[in-house]
Amino acid sequence: MNWIAIWVTFKLASLTAGALLVIGLPIAYWLAYSTWRWKFVIESIVALPLVLPPTVLGFYILVAIGPHSPVGRFYADLVGHPLPFTFEGLLLASILYSLPFAVQPFATAFEQVDRKLIEASWTLGLSKVKTFFKLIFPLSTAGLITGAVLSFAHTLGEFGVVLMVGGNIEGVTRTVSIDIYDEVQALNYAGAAKTAAFLLVISYLVLLLVYAMNRKVWAVWPQK
């Protein structure tokens, strides 16, 4: 088994899940509570990576961060090397690719918090931000963990985006799924089988955790 690819994959998945836990919260909060009439426009954009072919998403990200775009040039001037085919570039692409897997469970969890509890908190003098951290956040833990775990699992298995944005650089951007593809191309079926089984078991365990956590009987407190 290619342990270097496994290490790169886990590093990428953990950082993606961690970043989405930070970036996803305000987006999910806005989606859950905004009464803006055009909210569905943003909702659709957030959900886009669910249906878009990874190569299409990867292509646009590649163009957007490449040396011909202002963003790409700004980054290259700042850091000294361009974003594509680096681990950071891959991380950015993964964050965008897994966005709906984090934001949608977060938003659903926030929506399920009883509006009356939030109003009670406001009348007790707590600002919206304080109400979020003292009430909404602790009441949404199951949904937050679900979102983080799903985006982690989703990143583990990504292929198209990685190939487009990260390339296939050993120790930097070669992830497990690319490694499996390489092994098959080289007709090394035994090596591919081992890595594939490894990914299967990990993915199953992760989903087991998600579903176990969302079982009502195990919920942190009874749902109404």
Add this chain to the structure above:
Amino acid sequence: MAAEIVVDVTKTFPGRKPIRASFRYPVEASTVLILFGPSGSGKTTILRSLAGLEWPEEGTIQFVSRTWLDTGSRIKVPPQDRHIGYMPQDYALFPNYSVAGNIAYGLSGLAPADRIQRVTEMVELFRLTGLEDAKPRELSGGQQQRVALARAVAPRPQLLLLDEPLSALDAPTRSQLRGELRGLLKQLALPSIIVTHDWAEALTLGDVMAVMHEGTILQVGAPQEVFSRPANADVARVVGVETVVQGKLIDAREGLATVRVAEVSLTAVMNENVGSDVFVCIRAEDVTLEPAGAGLTSARNHLHGTVSAIASLGALARVTIECGFPLVAVITRSALTELGLTVGASVRASFKAGSVHLISRQ
């Protein structure tokens, strides 16, 4: 500026009659104002507008010297800055906090030592000792209600808003807690506004009562006044009970009470313990009228009197009989004709002991 709340708002919900309310209510006397009306009358909307949880499209809300809402000059004070205590109908206790945690929730502005002391005070006042660490779902309905009230008053609000404070409880608990709530409100001495559709609650808890119907306030007055002298037929329909008089409990045995009202003795069924001073409430529909010399009936109360007023309510007529106190009966127009009732006629009014409701008076 006088210490009062001045409300003049209009709130529209799609497909419904707009809610228009305009009233003034003095706050310095720490009196309890009842917003009374059937469901859908707009009373909860008014309460929520006072809490800052609902935004009327038009109007002003003035609290003492502060403007909470003025749509003309775009002033909108959020609930956080109104310093109110608000208790919603189903209490909305925070499920992830203990009883003590719920009470302490709004006290983050206090120093830790003061906060602990305030929570201890509240726990004692609301008889929650021993339950500090319990989660809301482990509490009975009555206990939840006390926690919700304790949480609302712990930050010492300038105004207390209660939405149907007892309606989430079962009937026996409700009648038991009515008196208790009145005692607590008097002890807290906070200006309070209570929304209810229960006339017993209105009489027990209220000092002033505003009757709402279809989004408008129809009458404002002392609860007893409003119940016994509804300003018009709409109010009479909304409040239902028409005779409310003060009485004294003379005797209570075997579940029956004898009550003295003016010069008359009435027999009532005792459903709960009441003090010696009571409101005697009789629904107009429960009173039957007979010719003056009629014989015995199963009703325990027979009062002789003269008709002092007759008002038409369509197919029904509202007859007021002077029999030591003004008693109101609602009878059909045909009965009115058959009995030959006119103002000044002698008549006998009868009603069962079970139709006489007694409510404690403080």
